[in-house]
Amino acid sequence: MTMNEKMQRTVHEDFRVKREAAISDAEDRQRFLQERIAGLKELDAELASIGPKFMFAAMGNREEFEKLELEFRTHQTSLMKEREAxxxxxxxxxxYDSPKFECEKCSDTGYVDFKACECLKNAIVKKNYLNSGLGKASYNQSFENFVLDYYGGTMKDGKSNKEFMGDVLSFCKQYAENFGKESESLFLSGGTGLGKTHLSSAIAKKVIEKGYSVIYDSAQNIFDAFENERFGRSEVGSSEKYKNCSLLIIDDLGAEYVTQFSVAVLYNLLNYRLLNGKPMIISSNLGPKEIEKTYKERIYSRLGGDFTVLRFVGNDIRKIKM
Ligand SMILES: [Zn+2]
Known part of the structure; x- marks a missing residue:
């Protein structure tokens, strides 16, 4: 079972639980009424018997089916009116004692005419977001509130930083909108505070909304997870999500303490995902040259060969905002 299937299964289970709770609450209210209103219990019993009685009567009577159906329906309607009164x-x-569902459209089944209800889709997105590792803070980081005006100055070739970052922004927007299994992997490179986290969060959000599973984590946490698993300090399979999610976002590569183990983990992870057509977004304050120094040739050639490099330019926009 893929991560996405597992997650969808928990959402469906949540729906089943909340629907059953609504029904059982309604049954409690019905009993409450039956204890107080004389004749209601008998009326309800008669209402409940209509369906089975009709099924029985209709079974041997194909030619009379429509007439019978009408008869039973009329009877049912009049009993319901009597109940109302x-x-x-x-x-x-x-x-008073009808079930109060969260969603009236689908009665909390999650489906309308065999199609997923809007509320089910939203619940899946929310669950996916909670599981992604994207914090509450980044939930507000979208393409719409990425402010290009913070990018002052010009580049060596005379192009303004603002214009350059405008291109980066539209590239990321398109990337998120067209995300799929064939999507390329991205390497976001540039100094601190140039919006790498903002844009990768915005991509993550959009990709989650499209129904994909996303995991967002720092390089250090990812290495720790693999190390803990390997040395039996955490459950077997706890690093699995990094390998199998639809989009893996590794934040801040190069800020962590590099060991032979972390180099091997990173290499295996990149290889596994690239071979299985699973895109990644890696962001780093380091330039490609420094990555080569820190992470050796093998990783550098992977990043150079299989990733599209997006450069972030400008001045630290966090300082400008302050
Ligand atoms: Zn619904």
């Missing part, structure tokens, strides 16, 4: 007479709202 009885409840009102005792000062209760007629739907």
């Amino acid at each position: 009885l409840l009102r007479a005792h000062g209760f709202d007629p739907d």
Whole structure:
């Protein structure tokens, strides 16, 4: 089972639980009414028997089916009206004991006409977001609130930083909108505070909304997870999500303490994902040259050969905002 399937299964389970709770609450209210209103229990029993009685009567009577159906429906409607009147007479709202579902469109089944209801889609996105490792803070980082005006100055070739970053922004937007299994991997390179985290969060959000699983974590946390698993300090399989999610975002590569182990983990992870057509976004304050120094030739050639490099230019926009 893929991560996405596992996650969808938990969402469906949540729906089943909340639907059953709504029904059982309604049944409690129904019992409450039946204890207080004389004749209601008998009326409800008769209402409940209509369906089975009709099924039985219709079974041997194909030619009479429509007539029977009409008869039973009329009977049902009149009983329901009687029930309504009885409840009102005792000062209760007629739907006092009908189930109160969170979503009226799908009665918390998650489906309308065999199609996923909007509420189910939203629940899956929310679950995916909670599982992604993207914090609450980054939930507000979108393409819409990425401010290009913070990017002052010009580049060596005379192009303004603002214009250059405008291109980076539209590239990222397109990337997120067209995300799929064939998407390329990205290497976001540039100094601190130039918006790498902002844009990777914005991509993550969009990709999650499209129904993909995303994991966002710092390079250090990822290495720790593999190390803990290897030395039995955490459950077997706890690093699995980094290998199998649809999009892996490794934040701040190069800030961590590099060991032979972390180099091997990174190399294996990159290889596994590239071979299986699973895109990644890696962001780093280091330039490609420094990556080569820190992470050796093998990783450098992977990053150079299989990743599209996006350069972030400008001055630290966090300082400008302050
Ligand atoms: Zn719904």
